[in-house]
Structure formats: C-alpha cells, structure tokens
Amino acid sequence: xxxxxxxxxxxxxxxxxxxxxxxxxxxxxxxxxxxxxxxxxxxxxxxxxxxxxxxxxxxxxxxxxxxxxxxxxxxxxxxxxxxxxxxxxxxxxxxxxxx
Amino acid sequence: xxxxxxxxxxxxxxxxxxxxxxxxxxxxxxxxxxxxxxxxxxxxxxxxxxxxxxxxxxxxxxxxxxxxxxxxxxxxxxxxxxxxxxxxxxxxxxxxxxxxxxxxxxxxxxxxxxxxxxxxxxxxxxxxxxxxxxxxxxxxxxxxxxxxxxxxxxxxxxxxxxxxxxxxxxxxxxxxxxxxxxxxxxxxxxxxxxxxxxxxxxxxxxxxxxxxxxxxxxxxxxxxxxxxxxxxxxxxxxxxxxxxxxxxxxxxxxxxxxxxxxxxxxxxxxxxxxxxxxxxxxxxxxxxxxxxxxxxxxxxxxxxxxxxxxxxxxxxxxxxxxxxxxxxxxxxxxxxxxxxxxxxxxxxxxxxxxxxxxxxxxxxxxxxxxxxxxxxxxxxxxxxxxxxxxxxxxxxxxxxxxxxxxxxxxxxxxxxxxxxxxxxxxxxxxxxxxxxxxxxxxxxxxxxxxxxxxxxxxxxxxxxxxxxxxxxxxxxxxxxxxxxxxxxxxxxxxxxxxxxxxxxxxxxxxxxxxxxxxxxxxxxxxxxxxxxxxxxxxxxxxxxxxxxxxxxxxxxxxxxxxxxxxxxxxxxxxxxxxxxxxxxxxxxxxxxxxxxxxxxxxxxxxxxxxxxxxxxxxxxxxxxxxxxxxxxxxxxxxxxxxxxxxxxxxxxxxxxxxxxxxxxxxxxxxxxxxxxxxxxxxxxxxxxxxxxxxxxxxxxxxxxxxxxxxxxxxxxxxxxxxxxxxxxxxxxxxxxxxxxxxxxxxxxxxxxxxxxxxxxxxxxxxxxxxxxxxxxxxxxxxxxxxxxxxxxxxxxxxxxxxxxxxxxxx
Numbered sequence: 001x002x003x004x005x006x007x008x009x010x011x012x013x014x015x016x017x018x019x020x021x022x023x024x025x026x027x028x029x030x031x032x033x034x035x036x037x038x039x040x041x042x043x044x045x046x047x048x049x050x051x052x053x054x055x056x057x058x059x060x061x062x063x064x065x066x067x068x069x070x071x072x073x074x075x076x077x078x079x080x081x082x083x084x085x086x087x088x089x090x091x092x093x094x095x096x097x098x099x
Numbered sequence: 100x101x102x103x104x105x106x107x108x109x110x111x112x113x114x115x116x117x118x119x120x121x122x123x124x125x126x127x128x129x130x131x132x133x134x135x136x137x138x139x140x141x142x143x144x145x146x147x148x149x150x151x152x153x154x155x156x157x158x159x160x161x162x163x164x165x166x167x168x169x170x171x172x173x174x175x176x177x178x179x180x181x182x183x184x185x186x187x188x189x190x191x192x193x194x195x196x197x198x199x200x201x202x203x204x205x206x207x208x209x210x211x212x213x214x215x216x217x218x219x220x221x222x223x224x225x226x227x228x229x230x231x232x233x234x235x236x237x238x239x240x241x242x243x244x245x246x247x248x249x250x251x252x253x254x255x256x257x258x259x260x261x262x263x264x265x266x267x268x269x270x271x272x273x274x275x276x277x278x279x280x281x282x283x284x285x286x287x288x289x290x291x292x293x294x295x296x297x298x299x300x301x302x303x304x305x306x307x308x309x310x311x312x313x314x315x316x317x318x319x320x321x322x323x324x325x326x327x328x329x330x331x332x333x334x335x336x337x338x339x340x341x342x343x344x345x346x347x348x349x350x351x352x353x354x355x356x357x358x359x360x361x362x363x364x365x366x367x368x369x370x371x372x373x374x375x376x377x378x379x380x381x382x383x384x385x386x387x388x389x390x391x392x393x394x395x396x397x398x399x400x401x402x403x404x405x406x407x408x409x410x411x412x413x414x415x416x417x418x419x420x421x422x423x424x425x426x427x428x429x430x431x432x433x434x435x436x437x438x439x440x441x442x443x444x445x446x447x448x449x450x451x452x453x454x455x456x457x458x459x460x461x462x463x464x465x466x467x468x469x470x471x472x473x474x475x476x477x478x479x480x481x482x483x484x485x486x487x488x489x490x491x492x493x494x495x496x497x498x499x500x501x502x503x504x505x506x507x508x509x510x511x512x513x514x515x516x517x518x519x520x521x522x523x524x525x526x527x528x529x530x531x532x533x534x535x536x537x538x539x540x541x542x543x544x545x546x547x548x549x550x551x552x553x554x555x556x557x558x559x560x561x562x563x564x565x566x567x568x569x570x571x572x573x574x575x576x577x578x579x580x581x582x583x584x585x586x587x588x589x590x591x592x593x594x595x596x597x598x599x600x601x602x603x604x605x606x607x608x609x610x611x612x613x614x615x616x617x618x619x620x621x622x623x624x625x626x627x628x629x630x631x632x633x634x635x636x637x638x639x640x641x642x643x644x645x646x647x648x649x650x651x652x653x654x655x656x657x658x659x660x661x662x663x664x665x666x667x668x669x670x671x672x673x674x675x676x677x678x679x680x681x682x683x684x685x686x687x688x689x690x691x692x693x694x695x696x697x698x699x700x701x702x703x704x705x706x707x708x709x710x711x712x713x714x715x716x717x718x719x720x721x722x723x724x725x726x727x728x729x730x731x732x733x734x735x736x737x738x739x740x741x742x743x744x745x746x747x748x749x750x751x752x753x754x755x756x757x758x759x760x761x762x763x764x765x766x767x768x769x770x771x772x773x774x775x776x777x778x779x780x781x782x783x784x785x786x787x788x789x790x791x792x793x794x795x796x797x798x799x800x801x802x803x804x805x806x807x808x809x810x811x812x813x814x815x816x817x818x819x820x821x822x823x824x825x826x827x828x829x830x831x832x833x834x835x836x837x838x839x840x841x842x843x844x845x846x847x848x849x850x851x852x853x854x855x856x857x858x859x860x861x862x863x864x865x866x867x868x869x870x871x872x873x874x875x876x877x878x879x880x881x882x883x884x885x886x887x888x889x890x891x892x893x894x895x896x897x898x899x900x901x902x903x904x905x906x907x908x909x
Contacts, residue, residue, distance in 0.1 A: 017169040017176065025163075062145055062157045063168045063179070077132040077158030080181065081166040091132075091159040 010034075010042035011070040012092075015061045017049045022081045026065035029082035037094050067092075124179075124198040127188050132158040135188060144179060144198055145170060160196045167201065178202045229326040232312070235319050237262050237280050249328055251298030262324065265295045267302070283309040284319055292333075295326070304333040338486065345490040348376050352494060356501040360508045362386075365501050366398035369473070369494070374402045377487065379475045381406045381455055384463070384498075385418060386471040387429050394418040394425065394472065409453045421445045428460040429469050433492045435459050438480040450476055457482035461495035465503045473498060542588040543837060543864030546885035551794030553581045553886035558798045561889070585886060586653035606647035606760055607655055609680045609691050613641060616659040617678060624667045624676065633673040640679040646686045648757035650737050658733040661726040662695040662753045668718060669699030669751055686759065693755045702745040710743060730755075777900050778803035781827065785815030785834035785846055786862070791885075795833070798889050812841025816849040823853060830900050833892075836863035847878035858899035862887055 014030060016023035027046065034042050049056045049064060059068065062079075069076040069092050078091045118125055124141030126134055134155045137145070145152045160183035162168075170177045179198040186195045222230045222243050229246035231239055238261055242254040250257075250265060263276040270276070270293070282289040288310045295305040306327045314320050355368045366384045373382050382400040387393070396416045399407045407413065420426055423444035424434040436442050436458040439451035450458055455476040463471040473495045477483065483491075556578045560571065617637060628635045659678075666676045677696040683689050702710065702717075709715045710727050730753075734741045737757060745751040782804050786792045789810065796806040807822075807829070809815035815834060822828055832850050836843035847859040858880040876882075881895050 020167065020169065022167045025166075060156055062152075062155055063170050063181075065168070066158050068158075075156075077156055078161050079132075079158035079168065080160050080162030080183065082161050083163040083166070084161050087159070087161045091161065 008041060008043045009072060010038050011045070012042060013045045013047055013059075013068040013070055015047045015049060015055070015059070015064045015066045015068065017064045019048075023065045025081040025083060026067065029085060029088065030067055033082075033085055033088060033092075033094070037089065069093075122199075124200075126152075126157070126196045126198065127186070128157060128160060128194045128196055129188065130159065130192050130194075132156055135193065141198060144177065144200060160194050167205075168198075176202075178205045227327070229324075231262070231324050233262055233280075233322040233324055235284075235321055237276060237322070240321060246326070249297075249303070249326060250295075265326075267294055267296055270294075279307075279309055280322065283311045283322055287311050292329070303328045304330040341486055344376075345486065348372060349490065349494055349497065353497045353501075356498065359501075360505055362502060362505045362509075363398060365498070365505060367401075369498055370398060370400035370403070373475060373494075374400045377475070379403075380478045381410075381450070381474075381476040383407065383412060383474050384471060385474065386502075387463075387469050389429075389469065392420055392429070394420055394429070397471065406453055406455075410449060419445065423447070424458070424460055425472070428462050428472050431462050431464050431467070431469050433459070433461045433488060433495075435483060435488050437483070439476075440480070454478055456480040459483050459488060459491050461491045463495050463499035463502055465496075465499040470499050470502045470506075543885075545584065545588050546864035547788055547791060549581055549584060550788075550791045550886035552577065553585075554794045554798045554889060556581065557889045558801055562801055581886065583653045583656065586651070587657060604649040604651060607650040607652055607757075608647055609645055609693050609757070610641045610643075612652065612655050612659055613639060613678045613680060613693065616656055616663060619656070620660055620663045620667075623664060628667065628673070633671065635667060635670055635673055636675045638675065638677050640677060640681075642681045645680055645682055645691055646689075646759045648691050648737075648739075649760040650739075650757065654733045654736070658730040658755070659693065659695065661730050662755075665726060665753070666695050666697035666699065666751070669697045669701070671700075674698035674750075682759075683756070684759075689759050691757045691759060693757070694752055696750065696752045698750040701747045701749045701751055702743075703747050707743055707745050777896055780804045780830040780896065780900055781807070781822075782896075783807050783809060783815065783819055783822070783829040783832045785809045785812060785832065785838075785843075787811045787835065787838045791835070795887065795892075799892070802893065812838050812843070812846045815846050816841065819850055819857075820853055828854060829857060831858040831860060831896065833860045833862060836861050844876050844878070847876065851878040860892075860895055860899070 012030065012034070014023075014027060016026070019027075030044060034044055047055055047059075049061065055061070061068075065079070065081065067078045067082060067088070076091060076093070078088055082088045118138045121138060121140055124144045125136075125138040126141045127136035129135050134152050134157055137152050142152050145155070160181060162181050162183050166181055168179050168181050170179060178201050180201050181196055181198050183194050183196045186193055222241070225243055225245045226248055227245055228243075229249040230241075230243045231246050232241045234240055239258050242252070242257055246257075247253060261276075263271055266276050275293075279289055279291055288308065291305075291307045291309070293305060293307075294302045295307075296302055306329045308325045310323045310325075311319060312321045312323055352369055352372045355372070356365050359365045359368065370382045370384065373379050379400075381403045383396055383403060384398045385394040386397045388395070394417065396412055396414050396418060399412065399414060412418070418425070420429055421444045423442070423446075424436060425446055428434045436447050439447045439456050439458055442448070442451075447458060456478055457480055458474070458476045461473040461475075462469045463473060473491065475483075475491065556574050559566070560574050560578065566574070617639070624635045624637060663676065663678075670676070675698050677694070679692075679694040679696065681692050681694075683692050706717060715728075731741060733739075734755060739755055739757045742754040742756070743751065744754070782799060784792055784795055784799075784806060786795075786808075787810060792808045792810070796808055800806050807818060809818045812834070815832070819829060819832060832846070834843045834846045843861050843863070847861065850857055850859055859878060861876065861879045861882045862885055863882060864885045880899055883891055883895060
C-alpha cells in the first residue's frame with residue numbers, strides 16, 4: 001500500500017474483494033495507465049473490501065472492482081476490469097501524452 | 100440492444116415490457132457514473148427488491164465483454180457478469196450495463212474446483228498405492244507419491260513415458276501391457292496380479308486395477324491405474340502353500356511308511372519322496388549304534404546312487420562319526436551346513452569333494468534315543484530354507500517312529516520265529532521219542548522173529564555137510580540177509596540215541612557193494628518203474644582192482660540202496676542211473692569214491708543244503724526224510740565224506756569218499772575155535788515164543804546138549820526148582836528177557852536164589868543196547884542179543900560151563 005502524500009496531484013483508489021481474475025486485470029490496467037501518464041504524480045491505493053468490509057458502505061461502492069479518483073476533484077468512479085484504457089483515461093480525465 | 104429515443108411508440112412499449120420483465124439487470128449509467136435507470140432485476144441485484152438505486156454513483160462501466168464483478172453490499176456477496184454498451188440517453192452519451200447474477204454458477208464451479216483440488220491432493224499424497232492416469236495409448240499423465248515410492252521414478256522423469264516400462268521384458272514381449280489396456284477399454288475395468296519391475300530393476304508382486312475413463316460423449320480419454328505392492332502377501336501365501344505342500348508330503352510319506360514293516364522299504368520310500376519332491380541332489384539314511392558310537396549306511400536314494408558311488412558311500416559301509424556335525428547329530432541335533440566349502444571336517448569335506456554344497460543331517464530320534472541319521476544334500480550353497488529344515492526335522496521324527504516300530508516288529512517276528520523253531524524242535528523230539536519207542540518195539544519183534552531163521556541157517560550150514568552148492572548158496576544169502584536185517588534194526592535206534600556199539604569193521608569191496616545193491620534194488624528201478632511206464636537205464640562204471648576200505652558192509656549197502664532209491668525217485672520221467680567207482684590218490688593213502696549219478700530233476704540250492712537233515716523230504720507222504728540222513732550217519736561213522744552236486748533240471752550226483760584201508764587197520768578174521776566146546780550140558784531154555792524155543796533147542800541139541808524148554812518165566816522157575824529137587828539140576832539157564840507176567844530178570848533172580856552158581860544167560864531183542872550200556876542186570880551172567888548166533892551161544896556156554904563140560908556128565 002502506498003502512503004498518501006500531500007504533493008500528489010492524483011490519488012486513485014481501487015476497491016476489490018479478493019484478488020479475483022477481474023481485480024487483477026483491473027489493477028494491471030490502472031498501473032499501466034498510471035506509469036505511462038501519471039508517473040511521479042499519483043498514489044494508487046488498493047482497498048480490499050474482504051479486509052475492510054465497512055468501507056463498501058462508507059465509500060458508496062456498489063460493485064468491485066471500482067476505481068475511484070479521489071484527487072483531483074471532483075470524485076470520479078469507474079467500475080469494471082478497466083480493460084478499455086482510452087475509456088478509463090477519458091473517465092479519469094487524463095490527457096494523453098506525457099505531462 | 101440499445102434504447103433509442105427515436106424508437107416508435109408501440110415498439111417502445113414492447114421494449115419497456117422486455118426491460119421490466121428481463122431476468123438480467125439493466126442499468127443506464129450516465130457519463131458521470133450515476134445510475135439513471137434500473138430495471139427491477141438490477142434493483143434487486145444491487146439493493147434488494149424494495150429499494151431504489153436510481154442516482155447511485157456506481158461508476159462508469161469499463162469492462163471487457165462479460166467481466167465478473169462482485170457486489171459487496173447486496174446482503175451477501177454476489178457475483179455478476181457485466182456487459183456494457185455506450186448509448187445515448189436523454190441526448191447525452193450514457194452507458195447501458197447489463198448485469199447477470201452468476202453467484203450460484205460460480206459457487207458450483209468453486210465447489211467443483213475445490214473437490215477436484217482435494218481429490219488431486221488426496222491422490223497425490225496417497226503413499227501406499229501407486230495412482231496414475233494414462234492417456235488412451237498408455238502414456239503417463241499423472242503420478243502420485245505412492246507411485247514414486249513404489250516404482251522409484253520421480254514425477255518429472257516419468258510423465259509422458261509409457262507404462263510398459265513397469266513390466267518385465269517377458270511380459271512386454273508377450274504384449275501384456277497393451278492387452279490389459281485393451282481389456283480395460285473394452286470392459287471398462289480390468290484387474291491383474293503379477294511381477295512388475297522397479298526403476299532399480301528389482302521386482303515386486305503387484306495387484307493392479309485399470310479403469311477406463313470416458314468423457315460425457317463416451318469417448319475414451321484415458322485410464323486410471325492403481326497399483327498395490329502385495330509382494331509380502333504373495334510371499335506369505337507362497338510360504339503357506341509351501342508349508343501345505345510339505346504337510347501333504349509328510350502325510351504321504353508317513354502313510355507310505357506306515358504300510359511297510361521292513362526298514363529297507365521304509366527308507367526307500369522316504370528317500371524316493373525326497374528325491375522326487377524336494378529335488379535333493381543326494382540322500383541317504385544311516386543307522387546308529389549308540390553303544391559303539393558307529394554309523395552304518397542303511398539305504399541310499401535311487402537317484403543318489405551315482406554320487407554315492409563316487410563318494411564311496413555304499414550300503415552297509417561304516418561312516419566315521421566325526422567330531423563336528425555327525426557327532427552333534429547323533430546327540431539329537433539337526434545340523435545344517437549351508438556352505439560345505441567353508442566346513443573342514445572329514446564328512447562334509449567328502450561331500451564337497453563331489454560338488455555338493457549344502458547339507459542337512461537330521462537325527463532319527465525316538466524319545467531320547469537316536470536310531471539313525473537322515474542325510475540330504477544339494478549342489479547349491481544355502482540350498483535349504485528354514486522351512487525345509489523344519490520339514491526335514493519333522494519328517495525325521497516320523498521316520499524314527501517308523502524305524503522303532505519296524506525294529507519292534509522285527510524282534511517280535513524273531514521271537515515268533517524262535518518260538519516256532521523251539522516248538523518244532525520239541526515236536527521233532529516228540530516224534531523221535533515216539534519213533535524210538537516204536538523202533539525198539541519193532542526191533543524186538545523182528546529180532547525174535549529172525550532168531551529161528553538165523554539159528555536154523557547157521558545150523559544147516561554147519562551140520563549138513565552134504566548140501567548141494569546151490570542150497571549152500573541160498574542158505575548163505577539167507578544168512579547175509581538176516582545179518583543185514585539185524586544191522587538195520589540196530590540202526591533204527593540210531594536216530595534217537597547214541598551209537599550203541601562199536602560194530603566190527605571189515606574190509607569192504609566197493610565194486611562188490613555196488614553190484615549187490617543194484618541186484619537188491621532191481622525190483623525198484625526196473626520192475627516197478629516199468630509198471631509205471633518209466634524206463635530207467637542203469638549203467639555201471641566200476642574201476643577194476645580197487646583197494647578195500649574199512650567199513651560195515653551192511654551199512655554201506657544200505658546207504659547205497661538209499662542213494663539208488665533217491666536217484667530213481669528223481670527220475671519220474673525215466674533217465675539214466677550211473678553207479679561209478681574210482682580211486683582218487685594212491686592205493687595206500689588215497690580214497691575210494693563211489694558215485695550214484697542220475698539225470699533227474701535235480702535240487703535247488705536250498706534243498707541241496709537241507710537234504711541231509713533228518714525228516715526233510717521233498718517226496719511228501721512217500722518219503723520219511725531219513726534216507727540221506729542215514730547215508731550221512733553212515734559216512735560219519737566211516738569217516739567218509741559225502742558230497743551232493745546238483746542243480747534244478749540238471750540231475751544229481753551223490754558222491755561217497757572212503758579212505759583206503761591201511762593194512763594196520765585190517766584185523767585178520769579169527770578162525771573159529773574148534774576146541775573146548777562143551778557138550779552134554781543140561782540146559783533150560785525159557786521163552787514165551789515157541790518157535791524160538793524150538794529152533795534154539797534144535798540147534799543146541801545138534802551140539803549134543805540136553806535141552807528142556809519152559810513156556811514163560813513162571814514155568815521156567817518151577818521147572819528149575821523141580822529139577823533141583825529131583826537132583827538133576829541144569830548146568831545153565833538161557834532165558835528170554837521180555838515175557839509177560841514173569842520176565843527174564845525175575846527168572847534170573849529166582850534161579851540165583853535157588854542156585855547161585857548156575858549161570859543165567861539172558862537173551863533179548865534189546866540185547867545190543869544192554870551190552871552197549873553195560874546194563875547187565877543183577878543175577879544175569881551174560882546178555883546175548885537176538886537173533887542169537889550159534890557161535891556166540893557156544894562161546895558163552897564154553898566160558899560159563901567149562902567144568903560141567905569137562906567133568907560132570909549127567
């Protein structure tokens with residue numbers, strides 16, 4: 001788990017319930033996106049609801065895997081295995097090309 | 100499928116119905132990730148049936164086709180498959196997400212996966228069974244721990260190889276592996292037991308179950324193979340079978356032994372069984388004499404004979420009890436030498452010398468006694484298992500028991516035999532006693548009956564000077580015949596008592612004897628034989644001028660007569676009888692040989708050896724069994740030898756060998772003394788036999804005596820006393836011994852009491868016996884045998900009555 005750092009522009013949380021094949025795929029996809037486009041400016045947190053079931057209710061997670069963009073605001077959610085990278089990037093509002 | 104604004108009104112209604120009632124959940128999610136529409140199925144999936152999920156921030160769906168998601172808040176965790184499509188909703192880009200509940204399917208799959216995993220773990224970790232799966236061609240697909248342990252191959256090195264490698268080369272070349280696969284494929288399953296080979300080449304006895312595996316379509320996808328090592332069970336079974344075989348063998352041998360009584364055939368059965376069943380290379384049985392500490396080979400196995408010959412172990416040969424094995428064995432211990440090359444004692448070394456390598460010596464022990472030793476050997480070192488040793492130990496106990504029984508049986512048989520012999524001897528003695536009594540009775544009567552014949556013949560020859568040569572010849576023959584009869588009668592008693600008297604030996608002419616005997620027996624070999632249609636040719640081969648030998652003519656004649664009769668009896672179909680004489684050696688120190696040869700049936704060796712035993716006869720009722728015994732007795736008395744040569748079917752030669760007489764032995768015949776014979780004696784003759792009285796009286800009257808006769812003892816005593824009173828006493832009394840009421844002894848006593856000086860002469864049919872035993876009764880001056888010889892009577896009278904003869908004249 002990567003610690004939250006104030007100077008990170010991007011804070012992403014991936015909610016899973018155990019490392020299912022779909023969760024693994026989702027994690028791999030978001031890592032790809034982060035390393036390619038948000039290198040040095042992001043924090044990715046993986047939250048396993050099997051370990052912290054209460055967070056599902058609290059964070060309003062209806063299905064996992066769900067990727068939540070905590071920062072920058074506003075909060076955004078993407079549900080699924082994140083396999084369509086352009087769509088994920090669009091959803092997260094990441095501009096293509098290195099920043 | 101998408102919901103579009105431009106769908107006509109009617110169609111829109113239909114779509115609405117579809118959406119409302121669809122089993123799959125349908126959500127419309129706007130570009131911001133908020134739920135804008137949810138059909139009832141979707142609502143139920145996410146929050147239960149009662150709650151609305153419109154406006155929930157679920158997130159923008161980005162999924163590959165049919166991604167599996169988890170709904171954490173739906174009460175229990177549910178698994179859904181989501182498919183998302185971009186659509187236009189209220190003029191804006193939105194997403195249509197279709198969600199299907201796959202929880203149950205997934206749970207079922209999980210259960211299956213888990214049970215498969217459990218099963219895999221189970222099979223992989225089973226250690227006592229080799230479990231593997233094979234493809235349809237028999238190549239190994241999976242391999243468990245048990246298989247590794249059992250067969251020695253690691254999983255990595257064996258998977259992909261053919262299971263044929265587990266079979267022996269013989270099984271492989273016989274096509275067994277593929278046969279088993281084919282069988283399992285056809286029947287669904289097959290089982291097999293047999294020897295399999297490990298990686299290191301050692302073998303184990305396997306129990307194999309091969310099961311065909313088919314998919315749902317029935318297609319053969321491979322085989323499951325379970326193999327178990329049952330070597331121990333198999334060996335235990337084999338051991339059990341071995342023990343059973345040994346028991347059966349033991350039973351068979353003891354039965355066979357029980358049916359036999361003699362040691363030799365008992366041992367033969369035991370050794371043959373061991374040779375046939377245990378396949379021993381060498382076997383023999385020795386008997387043990389504990390007092391001498393000596394072993395003697397009793398029996399050698401038939402198949403061990405050649406080896407025994409090389410070992411110089413032959414039946415009845417002694418074996419030294421060497422200090423090692425044999426000594427321990429005769430003390431009652433079973434001795435097993437597994438490798439004879441390593442034992443350096445004489446007996447094992449001897450066996451090792453002919454290639455034997457292992458040896459078992461089992462004592463034949465009964466109670467605490469060792470009766471013998473069973474020796475078995477094999478050409479291989481360590482050739483006997485402990486089971487076999489145990490078997491041999493048990494067997495030897497049984498054999499020992501049988502040996503003891505056989506020995507008891509033998510001694511019992513011996514005791515019976517001794518009893519039989521004793522009883523027979525007693526019976527023989529009884530027969531002889533009876534015969535003796537009878538013989539002496541007969542002798543008495545015959546002697547009495549002969550007396551007149553003898554007296555008259557002698558008297559005639561002496562007194563009738565004008566006899567014709569013809570008449571004289573006849574009388575001489577009668578006289579000789581009477582002498583022979585007297586001799587015969589005397590010898591009748593030879594069978595029950597010692598020789599009674601030393602009969603005077605005279606020079607005997609063998610040729611004369613042969614001629615006389617052939618003449619005497621002609622009736623038998625010629626006339627009687629012809630009556631029965633049998634022709635017996637008689638020939639003589641007599642050596643001329645033979646020297647004489649000393650003997651009793653009557654006995655020699657009788658012996659030859661017996662030999663001739665035997666020869667005739669031996670030729671029931673006819674034949675040739677040859678009487679032969681010859682001289683062996685010199686005329687002075689050689690021997691005269693007389694042979695009687697027939698061409699008859701002959702005798703076997705047993706008969707030949709027994710033929711001279713009294714009462715042994717082959718003639719049945721016709722024979723007395725005394726003929727040859729008499730000949731033998733004659734030969735003994737003449738210091739002659741008798742030889743019998745014979746073979747069955749080859750005729751018989753009886754050979755008598757008499758030593759030639761030396762001159763010193765020949766006593767000159769005494770010329771009769773013509774002088775000093777008394778005459779004119781008053782003599783009283785007492786006898787109950789009137790014929791004898793008359794003949795003796797006639798003979799003595801011819802000598803010039805005055806004779807009075809008395810019929811019986813009583814009358815004799817009366818007459819003697821009356822004569823005394825008359826003053827005309829008798830000069831002597833001649834009385835018979837055996838008379839009714841008053842016998843010769845009483846007569847003698849009476850006479851001596853009246854006139855002690857009057858000589859009493861006792862005449863008796865038993866006379867020779869009395870003379871021999873010096874049994875002259877008291878009051879008797881002399882005993883004379885019947886038939887009385889005139890010469891003897893005269894001599895006795897001359898000795899007893901000289902005075903009267905010279906002086907007193909009545």
